[in-house]
Amino acid sequence: MKLKKIPDPPDRFWGRQLTYWKEFCTLLLAENILDNRDFMTLVSLIDLWAEYDRSQEIIKEDGLFYDSGKMKRPHPALDTINRCRRDLVIYIDHFGLSPKARSKMENVFKSGEPKTKLDKMLSK
Secondary structure: OOOOOOOOOOOOOHHOOOOHHHHHHHHHHHHOOEEEEHHHHHHHHHHHHHHHHHHHHHHHHHEEEEEEEEEEEOOOOHHHHHHHHHHHHHHHHOOOHHHHHHHHHHHHHHOOOOHHHHHHHOOO
């Protein structure tokens, strides 16, 4: 069911997660795509976004490399950043917010008669 207001965030959210929750839910409400069935996906997206930002801060503080004693190595937070970037694209696509996802939806509705049962459901 589509939601008309921002749902309460999980109790464990604090700081940047609460800010992201409000910003992202506001965006989804404006696009009329905030749905109670997406709650857990939204929670995961916010967790991921916070992890990405925190890893960026770590890199800013510590630098791209660290000295392991024998040689300089890439900071482990770089792996987290790369994983988060990859996963964020998946979550953003889930909500139809990437240019690719929007283009797919526009093509479905421009083509006239829905082609599948899912298309018919989405076109209502």
